[in-house]
Amino acid sequence: MVRARRGSAVLFTCRELLAPTVRRDGQVCDPPRNRLSPRGGGRDATIAAVPMSTTLLVVQVLNGLQLGVLLFLIAAGLTLVFGVMDFINLAHGVQYMLGAYLAVAFYGLTGSFLLALVLALAAALLFGLLLEAAVFRHLYGRDHLDHVIATFGIILFLNSAVKYVWGAAPLSLPVPEALTGSIVLAPGILYPVWRLVIIGSGLAVALLLYVLVSWTRIGMLVRAGATNAEMVSALGVDIRRLFTLVFGFGAMLAGFAGIMIAPILSVEPGMGDTILILAFVVIVIGGIGSIRGAFVAALLIGLVDTLGRSFAVDLLRLVMSSSTARTVGPALASMLIYLLMAVVLYVRPTGLFPAKGR
Amino acid sequence: MTPAAAPADAVPVLTRPRRTVVLPALVFAALALVPAGAFALSAGYLLDLFTRVMIFAIAALSVDLLIGYAALVTFGQAAFVGIGAYAVGILASHGLTDVVVALPVALLASGLFALVTGFVCLRTKGVYFIMITLAFGQMAFFTASSLAPYGGDDGLTVQERNTVLGLPLFEQPLVFYYVVLVALLVVYLLFRALVASRFGRVLRGAKDNALRMTTLGFQVYRFQLAAYVIAGMAGGLAGFLLANATEFVSPAYMSWQRSGELIIMVLLGGLGTLHGAIVGAAAFLLLEEWLSALTEHWKMIFGPLLVLVVVFVRGGLIGIGAALARAAGRRGPRG
Numbered sequence: 001m002v003r004a005r006r007g008s009a010v011l012f013t014c015r016e017l018l019a020p021t022v023r024r025d026g027q028v029c030d031p032p033r034n035r036l037s038p039r040g041g042g043r044d045a046t047i048a049a050v051p052m053s054t055t056l057l058v059v060q061v062l063n064g065l066q067l068g069v070l071l072f073l074i075a076a077g078l079t080l081v082f083g084v085m086d087f088i089n090l091a092h093g094v095q096y097m098l099g100a101y102l103a104v105a106f107y108g109l110t111g112s113f114l115l116a117l118v119l120a121l122a123a124a125l126l127f128g129l130l131l132e133a134a135v136f137r138h139l140y141g142r143d144h145l146d147h148v149i150a151t152f153g154i155i156l157f158l159n160s161a162v163k164y165v166w167g168a169a170p171l172s173l174p175v176p177e178a179l180t181g182s183i184v185l186a187p188g189i190l191y192p193v194w195r196l197v198i199i200g201s202g203l204a205v206a207l208l209l210y211v212l213v214s215w216t217r218i219g220m221l222v223r224a225g226a227t228n229a230e231m232v233s234a235l236g237v238d239i240r241r242l243f244t245l246v247f248g249f250g251a252m253l254a255g256f257a258g259i260m261i262a263p264i265l266s267v268e269p270g271m272g273d274t275i276l277i278l279a280f281v282v283i284v285i286g287g288i289g290s291i292r293g294a295f296v297a298a299l300l301i302g303l304v305d306t307l308g309r310s311f312a313v314d315l316l317r318l319v320m321s322s323s324t325a326r327t328v329g330p331a332l333a334s335m336l337i338y339l340l341m342a343v344v345l346y347v348r349p350t351g352l353f354p355a356k357g358r
Numbered sequence: 359m360t361p362a363a364a365p366a367d368a369v370p371v372l373t374r375p376r377r378t379v380v381l382p383a384l385v386f387a388a389l390a391l392v393p394a395g396a397f398a399l400s401a402g403y404l405l406d407l408f409t410r411v412m413i414f415a416i417a418a419l420s421v422d423l424l425i426g427y428a429a430l431v432t433f434g435q436a437a438f439v440g441i442g443a444y445a446v447g448i449l450a451s452h453g454l455t456d457v458v459v460a461l462p463v464a465l466l467a468s469g470l471f472a473l474v475t476g477f478v479c480l481r482t483k484g485v486y487f488i489m490i491t492l493a494f495g496q497m498a499f500f501t502a503s504s505l506a507p508y509g510g511d512d513g514l515t516v517q518e519r520n521t522v523l524g525l526p527l528f529e530q531p532l533v534f535y536y537v538v539l540v541a542l543l544v545v546y547l548l549f550r551a552l553v554a555s556r557f558g559r560v561l562r563g564a565k566d567n568a569l570r571m572t573t574l575g576f577q578v579y580r581f582q583l584a585a586y587v588i589a590g591m592a593g594g595l596a597g598f599l600l601a602n603a604t605e606f607v608s609p610a611y612m613s614w615q616r617s618g619e620l621i622i623m624v625l626l627g628g629l630g631t632l633h634g635a636i637v638g639a640a641a642f643l644l645l646e647e648w649l650s651a652l653t654e655h656w657k658m659i660f661g662p663l664l665v666l667v668v669v670f671v672r673g674g675l676i677g678i679g680a681a682l683a684r685a686a687g688r689r690g691p692r693g
Contacts, residue, residue, distance in 0.1 A: 088485070138669045144485065145431065149625045150668040152618055157661030164655045277492070277614060284489040331504030338493040338500075342478060345490045349482045 055189050060310045061303065066195050068302025069202025073257035074275060075282040075294040076209060077250020083226035083289020085243050087136065088144050090151035093276025094158040095131075095251045099124045099258025100267040101162055104171045113176040120259050121252055128251020132244055140243065155273070163269045170266035198260050205253065206295055213291055222246060226289035278305075281337055285344050287351030296352065301337050308336040381679070382546065382633040389539055393532055405531050406603075407647060411640045412538045413599045416545050418623040418635035420592035423549055425621070426630030427558060428585050429565040430480075433488045434495025435620050438468040438590045440502060440612030442597020447514040447607035457520045457528075461598055468594025469587050471498070476586035480579055495617055502609040513608025520602055528602050538599055542636070545592055549632055552588070561585055626667065628676025637675050 078092045102123045106116035135154065139146055175194045182190040213219035221242055224232045233239040258272075265271070282301050286293025313329035320328070344352065389412065396404035417439050424430040445464035454460065475494040482490050508514045519528035528534045552558050564571040564578040571578050601607050610616070619642065627638020645663075649656035671678055 082485075135665055135669070144488075145425070145621070145625055145629070146668050148618070149622055150665045152622060153661040153664030153668070155661070156657040156664070160655050160657035160661065164658060273615070277496070280489060281493070284486060288485060327504065327506055331500050334500040334503070335497040338496045341493045342490055342497075345482050345486055345493075346478050349486055351486070 056310070058185070058189055059191060060306055062191055062195065062199070064303035064306035065299065066199050066202075066302070067306055068299035069199050069206070070257050070261055071275070071278055071282050071302055072295050072298035073202055073205060073260075074254050074279040075286070075298050076205075076291055077253040078279050079283040079286065079289055079291065079294045080222065080226070080246050081250050082283060084222055084229060084246050085140055085225075086144075086229070087140060088147040088151065089136070089250075090148060090276065091131070091154040091158070092250070092254055092279065093272030093274075094155050095124065095128060095254040095272070096258040096275055097162065097267075097269070097272035098127060098158065099255030100173075100262040100265075100271065101166060101171070101258075102255065103259040103262045104173050104267050105166075107173055113173075116173075117259055121256060124255025124258075125248050125252040128255075129244065129248045131251070132247045136247065137240075137244075159269045159273075168269060170268040172266060173262040175263040192264075194263055198264075201256075201260060205256070209291055218242075218245070278337070281341050283351075285341055285351055287353040290351070290353040293351060293353030301340070304340055305333075305337050308333040312336070378550075378631075378633070381676070382550075382636075385633055385636055386539075386543060386546075389542075393535055402531070405535055407643070408640075409531075409535050409538050409603050411643050412542045412636075413596050413603060414620070414623065414643060415636040415639040416542050416599070417593055417596035417620050418627070418639045419542075419545055419549055419632060420589040420596070421620045422624045422629065422632055422635040423553070423585060423592070424589045425624060426632075426634075427553055427565065428561045428582055430582060430586065431484075431488045431621075432491045432586075432589070433614065433617050433621070434475075434491035434493075434498075435589070435593050436614070436616035437495040437498035437612050438472065438593025439597040439600060439616070440498060440607075440609070441468045441471055442594035443601035443607045443611050444502060444505075444508070444514075444597075445594070446520065446598055446601035447516050448508055450516050450518070450520075451508060451514065455518060455520055456524065457522050460520050461595075464594045464598040465591050468597065469591040472587040472590025473583070476583045476590070480582050480586065492614055492617070495612060495614055499609055499612040499614070502612055509608070511609060513606060513610070516601055516605045516607060519605060534602070538603075541595060541599060545595065546632060546636070549592075553632070557581065557584070622664065624674075626664075626674050628674030631676050634674055634676040641675055 074092065074096055078089060081087050081089050081092070099120060102120035103116050106119040106123075107113060110116055110119070131154070135150060139150055179193045179197055182192045183196070185191050211219075213222060221232060221237055225239065225242060225246075229239060232242075278301065282297045283294055285300070286295070286297035309330075312333040313325050316325035316329050316332070348354075389408065392408045393405055396402060396408075417435060420438070421432060421435050424432050424435075442464040445467050446460050449455070449460050449463060475491070479487060479490045479494065503511050519526070519534070522528065528537065553562075560571060560576050560578070560581045563574075564576070564581065568578050597611065600611065623638040623642045624635045625638070626641055627636065628634030645660065646656070649659055653659070667674070673680065
């Protein structure tokens with residue numbers, strides 16, 4: 001959550017950074033009403049006159065981008081697994097959670113963020129492969145509902161197992177020493193370095209994925225698999241190995257998202273549940289199996305959600321009374337992305353960039 | 359309800375009439391005897407527990423109607439339960455506590471929500487349908503969370519259970535138990551009749567092959583919309599009863615996890631059998647009750663159990679029963 005400090009630029013406190021706060025029970029909290037509109041008082045009068053100042057807009061756009069790339073990291077794996085294997089993996093969210101927990105655990109052991117990152121990534125990959133071999137492999141080609149129930153079981157198990165091992169209290173991971181603090185983007189606009197690192201690494205992963213998928217043999221097989229897996233298999237490709245590879249890679253990406261977000265979000269059981277639903281919204285809007293769609297939709301959702309939460313009340317105030325706006329605004333902001341999804345699906349029932357050639 | 363000359367591709371349940379009568383009869387007989395058992399063991403909590411089981415069984419039935427018979431995998435059924443519950447809560451907070459008002463409002467509100475959302479949802483197919491029902495479920499959830507005059511996030515306490523024409527009948531646990539049992543029976547029989555009727559056959563035909571039904575001249579969309587509204591109203595009924603049972607209404611009733619649990623109940627019991635939904639709801643809630651008494655980390659046992667059921671058992675608990683009953687390895691009800 002963003003807190004505007006009077007008199008200076010916008011600053012952040014470490015644990016309040018992600019636009020939608022995620023509560024213990026896995027629901028996204030409404031932002032505190034009115035957090036962006038100063039309440040009365042002399043010095044605030046100028047700010048109240050221009051509620052959507054440029055500073056705030058820039059910062060919120062960056063926050064939206066940050067949420068967007070985070071969603072992309074998770075949605076990319078999800079959409080590939082879904083598109084290539086036709087497998088609904090509800091457990092993708094807990095893999096994100098596990099990434100965060102592993103990062104905290106390895107940081108506690110090694111004391112170095114970089115080492116923790118590498119070890120946690122390896123562990124996330126290993127765990128993904130293990131899960132694939134132990135459970136998911138038996139479910140390919142089964143009904144989607146079987147996927148749902150089995151992966152729901154894995155969610156229950158891992159959420160509970162994490163609580164058993166690390167306790168129910170939220171854990172935290174410090175931001176790496178060299179990347180703490182904020183930098184001045186423009187006069188009067190400060191932004192925390194770590195968030196920029198998240199945005200940068202997310203875009204880097206997107207680029208890497210683009211190169212991998214568009215320019216390599218593996219990527220070609222993945223694309224072909226998303227269009228018609230049976231045909232790929234009939235052409236002599238070991239589709240099982242491709243599945244395992246895609247699955248492991250997807251799990252690692254989700255774990256990576258969890259590791260990167262751990263320094264600015266409390267690490268707690270159930271943190272994957274909310275993000276999972278958002279990731280599903282992303283891949284459905286983008287079109288299942290499409291990395292490009294996932295990228296566009298992730299940024300769209302990130303921006304719409306963040307900007308909606310920041311400005312819904314102020315915008316609504318233009319058309320209705322202040323008190324009504326304060327009641328309706330947060331609710332509207334929370335459901336904005338679902339509204340967006342409903343509209344997109346109404347107009348384009350298979351998403352923006354459908355990958356399946358049906 | 360037992361057409362002798364069922365089409366070759368009809369759900370096999372219909373061609374085996376005996377099992378669809380015996381098992382449900384046993385289930386309902388067992389439910390009717392629960393209060394006697396509760397008093398014999400002087401375990402009053404059993405009555406509350408099974409009231410809860412039956413209420414969720416009604417919601418699970420509505421899910422089974424959609425998933426099991428129309429292949430409409432709904433991931434937002436909890437919203438209807440929530441709407442029914444909020445109807446009771448909101449009316450009660452305005453002093454309207456009689457069933458005569460609360461029940462029709464609960465049914466109408468949930469039916470109307472189903473009509474409007476179904477109109478949009480049914481344009482999509484498969485996974486996209488799952489997600490769009492989820493979207494509407496989440497919208498309902500966030501709307502409920504923002505109802506500041508009615509508790510918002512914290513929910514709303516229902517001061518007293520609904521009265522029946524002024525009589526406080528629901529306040530007596532035993533009476534309320536049998537009221538819920540009758541409601542469950544009515545919904546079950548209604549759905550059983552519905553599924554066997556022409557309407558149900560069109561739905562099942564569209565489940566197998568929507569294009570074929572369309573070319574046969576049926577406007578599949580209308581049938582599915584009608585089914586969606588009926589299921590929504592059944593969900594509203596469950597919500598009405600739930601608000602009365604818990605004397606509390608909260609947005610949590612509409613959470614997507616709750617919708618997921620309803621699907622799991624149906625799958626656990628056996629999809630497309632109707633009584634499987636009842637068995638599944640009972641198995642889910644009783645297992646939850648038993649395991650959570652055993653250990654705080656009961657989900658560590660429950661989760662893998664679900665995985666095992668999926669990997670090794672097809673057709674849910676009813677499927678196991680059917681497989682055991684038929685020694686010869688014929689195909690289970692899921693097919």
